[in-house]
Amino acid sequence: MPMSTGGQGAELAWGVGSVAARLGISPSTLRTWERRYGVGPSLRTAGGHRRYTESDIDRVSLTQRLIERGAPPSDATRVAHALGTRDLAAALEAEKQPVPILTGDAEDAVTAILAATFAHDVVRLAEVVGEVLTRQGVVDTWTAVLSPALVRIGEEWAAGRLGIEAEHLASEAVVGEIRAHTRTYDELDRSATVILASAEDDQHAIPVFALQSALAEAGLGAHLLGSTFPATALDSLARQVDPEVVFLWASLDRPASDPVSDAVAALPARTAVVLGGPGWPAGVGEQPGVTVPRDLRDTVELVVATVAGATDR
Ligand code: B12
Numbered sequence: 001m002p003m004s005t006g007g008q009g010a011e012l013a014w015g016v017g018s019v020a021a022r023l024g025i026s027p028s029t030l031r032t033w034e035r036r037y038g039v040g041p042s043l044r045t046a047g048g049h050r051r052y053t054e055s056d057i058d059r060v061s062l063t064q065r066l067i068e069r070g071a072p073p074s075d076a077t078r079v080a081h082a083l084g085t086r087d088l089a090a091a092l093e094a095e096k097q098p099v100p101i102l103t104g105d106a107e108d109a110v111t112a113i114l115a116a117t118f119a120h121d122v123v124r125l126a127e128v129v130g131e132v133l134t135r136q137g138v139v140d141t142w143t144a145v146l147s148p149a150l151v152r153i154g155e156e157w158a159a160g161r162l163g164i165e166a167e168h169l170a171s172e173a174v175v176g177e178i179r180a181h182t183r184t185y186d187e188l189d190r191s192a193t194v195i196l197a198s199a200e201d202d203q204h205a206i207p208v209f210a211l212q213s214a215l216a217e218a219g220l221g222a223h224l225l226g227s228t229f230p231a232t233a234l235d236s237l238a239r240q241v242d243p244e245v246v247f248l249w250a251s252l253d254r255p256a257s258d259p260v261s262d263a264v265a266a267l268p269a270r271t272a273v274v275l276g277g278p279g280w281p282a283g284v285g286e287q288p289g290v291t292v293p294r295d296l297r298d299t300v301e302l303v304v305a306t307v308a309g310a311t312d313r
Pocket residue numbers: 142143146147148150151153154155158167168171175201202203204205206207208210211251252253275276277278293294295296299
């Protein structure tokens with residue numbers, strides 16, 4: 001017999017036998033998961049009988065599906081434990097076949113990305129990111145979905161709820177989809193040389209891939225030189241290819257005495273320097289020839305306008 005938890009927003013709670021029948025798991029396995037890993041009922045009746053809420057059942061169900069797909073029970077239960085009710089529901093959706101189509105709401109996409117990251121589900125991650133990119137283009141996808149999802153992933157990692165492996169896995173999936181999106185634009189204006197990289201000692205590069213893709217969407221080709229671009233290479237780059245624009249990203253705070261700032265100051269006046277990311281010190285945009293835009297959209301506008309000005313000359 002189900003029991004009502006009572007009060008406002010009352011929900012039904014179920015006994016071990018009902019849950020076992022509903023999920024096709026034996027009662028003894030349910031008890032083992034509860035005893036060993038703490039995935040079990042959160043309620044008890046007055047008489048001490050265990051009762052599963054719908055959310056408890058979702059947690060057990062996700063555990064079951066992850067185990068069926070080869071995850072060790074300890075990992076499956078850890079993932080199921082870490083998810084709040086909303087992310088849990090999204091992770092369950094992500095585990096279902098066929099994969100559900102997103103509703104189009106940016107928040108749903110963020111939740112789906114988080115759930116797939118917790119579930120280490122690379123296929124689902126690529127699917128969600130790819131679908132939103134195709135539907136909305138990279139600037140809107142970045143602003144409404146990828147940036148908030150990455151911030152949340154960073155918070156989950158910093159709080160110790162998400163492993164570094166999951167952060168790498170999500171980053172690779174996001175970069176892969178952004179690059180695939182970029183390749184759909186093949187008629188690009190390459191009359192100016194636009195260089196994109198992240199600063200020395202900074203491995204964060206997803207925003208640089210997003211910028212290359214957004215510039216492609218705007219019809220402009222740009223060269224991507226990857227992450228941790230050495231400061232000394234800026235000088236040789238300027239001499240070899242004489243770029244119209246150099247964009248450098250920094251997620252991490254730049255050191256007080258920064259060789260990149262010195263190298264930037266030494267670039268020829270004809271090179272416009274654009275700095276993005278929270279790592280640059282305040283006031284860096286006051287140097288001549290250096291601009292620090294607010295976000296991706298601003299950066300695209302600035303680079304497009306700079307290239308138009310440079311090629312008109
Ligand atoms: C993915 C990720 C990684 C990946 C990077 C993979 C890759 N290929 O890029 C990996 C796993 C390698 C990684 C490593 C590390 N990471 Co990390 N990482 C992140 C994460 C989750 C996303 C990074 C990102 O792309 N941010 C971009 C967007 C989402 O955020 P934003 O910088 O705030 O951007 C806004 C503005 O800058 C503005 N904007 C302004 N101008 C422009 C221009 C453009 C073009 C764009 C797009 C936007 C823009 O718009 C953005 C909003 O859209 C962040 C979380 C976060 N909040 O950023 C942590 C984060 C940056 N990492 C962090 C740390 C500590 C590290 C490590 C030091 C961890 C470690 N101990 O090893 C290492 C760094 C190693 C190194 N030497 O670089 C911290 C940094 C804290 C700090 N300020 O010092 C963060 C903030 C996580 C956290 N919450 O603590 N990381």
